[in-house]
Amino acid sequence: MEDITMTTDKETQEREIKDEKGKLKSLPSIEIKVLFFARARDLTGFTNTVVSVKPGCTTLDCVAELFSKFPSLREIKDSMALALNKEYAPGNTILNNGDELAIIPPISGG
Amino acid sequence: MEGRECDCREGRRAGILAELKSLKQQKIEIEKRINVIETQLHDGGHFAEEEGVRDPHHSASCNSASASLTPQDIYRYSRHLLLPSFGVQGQLNLLKSSILVVGAGGLGSPALLYLAACGVGCIGIVDHDVVELNNLHRQIIHNEAYIGQSKVKSAAEACHGINSTIRIVEYPEALGSQNALDIVSKYDVVIDATDNVSTRYLISDCCVVLGKPLVSGAALGLEGQLTVYHHKGGPCYRCLFPSPPPQAACQNCSDSGVLGVVPGVIGCLQALEAIKIASSVGEPLSGRMLLFDALPARIHIVKIRGRSLNCVACGENATFTRDSFQSFDYEKFTQAPFSDKTRPKLSLLPESARISSKEYNECVERGEPHVLVDVRPEHHFMIASLPKSLNLPLSTLQSRLGEIEEALKREESDLSPGSHASLYVVCRRGNDSQRAVDYLHGVGFPLAQDIIGGLESWARDVYPNFPMY
Numbered sequence: 001m002e003d004i005t006m007t008t009d010k011e012t013q014e015r016e017i018k019d020e021k022g023k024l025k026s027l028p029s030i031e032i033k034v035l036f037f038a039r040a041r042d043l044t045g046f047t048n049t050v051v052s053v054k055p056g057c058t059t060l061d062c063v064a065e066l067f068s069k070f071p072s073l074r075e076i077k078d079s080m081a082l083a084l085n086k087e088y089a090p091g092n093t094i095l096n097n098g099d100e101l102a103i104i105p106p107i108s109g110g
Numbered sequence: 111m112e113g114r115e116c117d118c119r120e121g122r123r124a125g126i127l128a129e130l131k132s133l134k135q136q137k138i139e140i141e142k143r144i145n146v147i148e149t150q151l152h153d154g155g156h157f158a159e160e161e162g163v164r165d166p167h168h169s170a171s172c173n174s175a176s177a178s179l180t181p182q183d184i185y186r187y188s189r190h191l192l193l194p195s196f197g198v199q200g201q202l203n204l205l206k207s208s209i210l211v212v213g214a215g216g217l218g219s220p221a222l223l224y225l226a227a228c229g230v231g232c233i234g235i236v237d238h239d240v241v242e243l244n245n246l247h248r249q250i251i252h253n254e255a256y257i258g259q260s261k262v263k264s265a266a267e268a269c270h271g272i273n274s275t276i277r278i279v280e281y282p283e284a285l286g287s288q289n290a291l292d293i294v295s296k297y298d299v300v301i302d303a304t305d306n307v308s309t310r311y312l313i314s315d316c317c318v319v320l321g322k323p324l325v326s327g328a329a330l331g332l333e334g335q336l337t338v339y340h341h342k343g344g345p346c347y348r349c350l351f352p353s354p355p356p357q358a359a360c361q362n363c364s365d366s367g368v369l370g371v372v373p374g375v376i377g378c379l380q381a382l383e384a385i386k387i388a389s390s391v392g393e394p395l396s397g398r399m400l401l402f403d404a405l406p407a408r409i410h411i412v413k414i415r416g417r418s419l420n421c422v423a424c425g426e427n428a429t430f431t432r433d434s435f436q437s438f439d440y441e442k443f444t445q446a447p448f449s450d451k452t453r454p455k456l457s458l459l460p461e462s463a464r465i466s467s468k469e470y471n472e473c474v475e476r477g478e479p480h481v482l483v484d485v486r487p488e489h490h491f492m493i494a495s496l497p498k499s500l501n502l503p504l505s506t507l508q509s510r511l512g513e514i515e516e517a518l519k520r521e522e523s524d525l526s527p528g529s530h531a532s533l534y535v536v537c538r539r540g541n542d543s544q545r546a547v548d549y550l551h552g553v554g555f556p557l558a559q560d561i562i563g564g565l566e567s568w569a570r571d572v573y574p575n576f577p578m579y
């Protein structure tokens with residue numbers, strides 16, 4: 001079920017270094033950079049933010065954290081696409097320190 | 111007296127405007143004819159039959175079946191032919207292809223211009239709207255002379271003006287579940303250039319039922335989105351967004367602003383993706399989504415999920431057929447009308463809590479002490495407002511009730527004790543004003559009334575020169 005994606009050596013290396021750092025410091029929490037698009041910007045008032053979550057958290061845990069930080073964001077809970085580090089990530093994907101999560105509700109204007 | 115003089119001036123102005131419009135129209139017709147004759151002269155009289163070409167009833171099939179390039183084609187498309195990765199085969203594929211563009215607005219305008227210019231053999235255009243002045247800042251295919259006329263007609267003339275050798279089919283109607291299968295089935299590729307979420311689900315489902323690739327673009331404010339759906343096993347719109355956004359009814363360009371060039375950028379990219387698919391070159395933007403962010407000048411391309419096995423439309427056990435498509439109620443599903451012109455009017459208040467714009471005007475003329483609260487957002491208020499109105503945006507009303515109290519006290523200071531100043535509430539169309547009055551009734555302003563139909567009715571029924579936007 002997992003998407004087969006091409007990753008460059010450089011990207012893989014960067015990911016590993018990041019992972020190592022995360023483990024070495026054994027952070028009590030990890031930081032996730034969140035990008036908001038379209039309606040998510042209106043609802044939160046931000047184009048991006050940083051949230052702290054516990055190591056081992058999944059994409060969905062992080063979204064739940066965002067809902068408690070920005071309750072109005074729940075409006076689009078059933079209508080948004082998620083991308084983790086520009087890749088598709090199922091809700092149960094484990095997050096790493098420094099990951100970038102994009103919240104993408106559909107735009108319908110034209 | 112003043113009123114009659116005013117009517118007279120209005121009448122003269124209307125006459126002049128009508129003449130101007132008719133002259134401009136004649137000018138277009140003449141220029142068009144000149145173009146045609148000039149082209150005939152250059153081409154030695156060889157090109158597609160002119161009459162009937164754009165008659166929708168004449169278009170049983172949409173294949174412009176040119177097997178090879180004519181000398182004129184070679185000259186016209188020479189820069190395409192000189193591209194090694196496109197070349198003769200790419201151009202021939204394009205000339206044999208047919209592309210349907212749904213929506214001749216902000217996205218459709220540049221898309222159509224490029225498709226026509228590039229030599230797509232047959233282009234279908236669907237739109238039920240007419241051209242309005244406030245479209246022109248972004249819908250660049252239309253010009254002033256077409257204001258009040260069908261967008262499809264205007265767009266078709268423009269495309270034909272650029273390239274008279276291709277076939278244009280006009281559908282001056284809304285795409286709905288009754289006509290969609292018939293129209294879409296005639297084309298190889300579909301471009302979604304619509305402005306509402308209902309039609310977006312409808313087009314996606316229709317493309318799934320008929321197995322057509324869909325180039326989907328959208329733009330609002332300063333952002334745009336682009337992706338290709340249902341192409342070579344890729345996801346459809348419902349795979350990505352199984353449920354419609356709840357605010358759908360309130361999200362469109364007539365309420366929210368859009369920087370003109372933003373849909374222009376996305377529309378150009380839609381033309382590019384459609385041309386790539388139609389001519390079988392390159393790698394389409396399927397399974398990926400492009401997010402365009404105008405202010406910081408950023409483009410993100412993210413991977414999106416693949417086809418969902420549980421998708422109602424395209425999943426493993428999907429039962430979506432032609433019949434179920436035709437009976438599906440898209441407006442009910444999305445809670446959003448196909449056109450924002452048919453948006454239902456809110457009716458929240460009893461008659462006694464409402465006055466018409468004419469009645470409000472009478473109240474001003476007799477000098478009745480009152481406070482007028484305008485609950486539109488501040489950036490709307492900055493565009494135009496009624497004299498002496500107090501701008502308290504609906505979203506901030508709760509925290510600013512004191513300002514209403516003070517304004518009423520000022521109005522009541524000259525009155526005999528015990529008499530009250532009236533409290534009126536206005537907005538753009540008369541929906542938010544009802545919500546505001548409904549709220550005010552519960553927080554100590556039981557006499558608040560809303561102006562029915564808002565500033566729109568003021569401009570229509572009282573003061574035609576009031577700037578509308």
Ligand SMILES: [Zn+2]
Binds near residue numbers: 346350417422423425
């Ligand atoms: Zn699907």
Ligand SMILES: [Zn+2]
Binds near residue numbers: 359360361365
């Ligand atoms: Zn609205």
